[in-house]
Amino acid sequence: MKRVRERAQARELGRGRVRVRHxxxxxxxxxxxxxxxxxxxxxxxxxxxxxxxxxxxxxxxxVELAGDRAFLDGLGATLRAWALGxxxxxxxxxxxxxxxxxxxxxxxxxxAIVEFLRPMPSVAxxxxxxxxxxxxxxxxxxxxxxxxxxxxxxxTVYGLGETDPLAKDTLRAFGFGRLSVLLHVELPGTAxxxxxxxxxxxxxxxxxAVATEILAGFGEGLGIFIAQAGTATDGTRDVLxxxxxxxxxxxxxxxxxxxxxxxxxxxxxxxxxxxxxARPASxxxxxxxxxxxVSDHEVHP
Numbered sequence: 001m002k003r004v005r006e007r008a009q010a011r012e013l014g015r016g017r018v019r020v021r022h023x024x025x026x027x028x029x030x031x032x033x034x035x036x037x038x039x040x041x042x043x044x045x046x047x048x049x050x051x052x053x054x055x056x057x058x059x060x061x062x063v064e065l066a067g068d069r070a071f072l073d074g075l076g077a078t079l080r081a082w083a084l085g086x087x088x089x090x091x092x093x094x095x096x097x098x099x100x101x102x103x104x105x106x107x108x109x110x111x112a113i114v115e116f117l118r119p120m121p122s123v124a125x126x127x128x129x130x131x132x133x134x135x136x137x138x139x140x141x142x143x144x145x146x147x148x149x150x151x152x153x154x155x156t157v158y159g160l161g162e163t164d165p166l167a168k169d170t171l172r173a174f175g176f177g178r179l180s181v182l183l184h185v186e187l188p189g190t191a192x193x194x195x196x197x198x199x200x201x202x203x204x205x206x207x208x209a210v211a212t213e214i215l216a217g218f219g220e221g222l223g224i225f226i227a228q229a230g231t232a233t234d235g236t237r238d239v240l241x242x243x244x245x246x247x248x249x250x251x252x253x254x255x256x257x258x259x260x261x262x263x264x265x266x267x268x269x270x271x272x273x274x275x276x277x278a279r280p281a282s283x284x285x286x287x288x289x290x291x292x293x294v295s296d297h298e299v300h301p
Contacts, residue, residue: 035059053237061241071225075245078209078221081137085144086198086205093149094194097156101190102182107157114153122147122208126215135216144208148201152194159193160186192265199257206250222246 038055041047065071100107122143133139167185176184213223222242229238 050234050236053240058237058240058244061237062244065241065245074220074225075222077137077219078213078223079249081140081144081221082202082205082209084137085141085209086148086202088141088145089148089152089201089205090198092145093152093197094156097153097194098160098182098187098190100153101157101160102178102186118150123211123215126212130216135219139216140209140212140221143212144205147208148205151200151204152197155193155197155200156190159190162193163189192261195257195261195265199254199261202253202257203250206246206253210246222249 035055038052042049042052042054100110125143125146126139129139129142133142163186167189168181171181171185209221210223210226213219213221214227216224222245226239226242226246229235229242232238
């Protein structure tokens with residue numbers, strides 16, 4: 001029976017490796033399929049070209065924009081606001097999350113305020129913040145920070161709740177204080193959850209940066225380019241080219257953050273796909289919970 005189980009595990013491990021190896025290929029095939037469908041729909045006249053230009057023309061325009069100095073300056077402005085807003089969100093959410101997760105009295109005192117502010121859509125605050133701060137970088141940074149705080153904050157709180165109680169009790173038994181337990185056990189155990197929250201917030205921050213620029217209608221940035229192209233005659237191609245750039249930025253940012261997570265936290269369940277595939281379904285690991293599970297099912301930014 002032992003040999004049978006070992007052979008089954010070896011087969012599952014092999015299948016897992018094949019899946020991991022084929023994932024990039026399948027991703028490229030999906031992109032090519034979507035590209036071909038859009039190209040065929042436009043070329044066949046099913047949708048008017050003024051509404052949906054051929055994908056090849058949109059892609060060519062997106063590549064052409066890479067040599068446009070004015071466009072690249074606007075893109076840089078968007079990325080600066082994104083980085084500032086995300087950085088401020090991390091500086092606020094991580095210490096606050098550690099405080100709320102470590103001190104139940106403080107968590108109970110501010111929970112009502114947090115739950116009141118959290119569902120408030122950031123886009124709805126654009127007119128108010130623009131009225132107070134104008135339409136410059138400050139407005140984008142404030143809105144990005146507000147929207148990006150919540151995933152990081154709640155992932156930090158949930159991560160503290162998932163740390164190993166046995167490790168904490170062991171350190172306390174050896175005379176370590178509250179701060180030492182936080183630094184040596186809770187913070188390292190919470191780090192993968194924080195990283196997952198930052199990855200979610202990075203996407204939200206980019207959405208808010210572009211959306212704020214589009215609704216503001218003037219200034220500089222990728223959203224400004226899209227907004228101005230939308231009001232121009234036959235500007236659909238430029239609008240879609242700007243969308244391609246926004247999507248590419250989001251894809252690159254997410255890919256970089258995922259790679260950093262894998263290097264920093266290789267022991268987390270979501271970064272051990274081969275081991276998961278090799279483990280028999282009848283032998284689950286008790287208490288194993290990933291940061292991605294919390295991000296997908298419990299965090300509602």
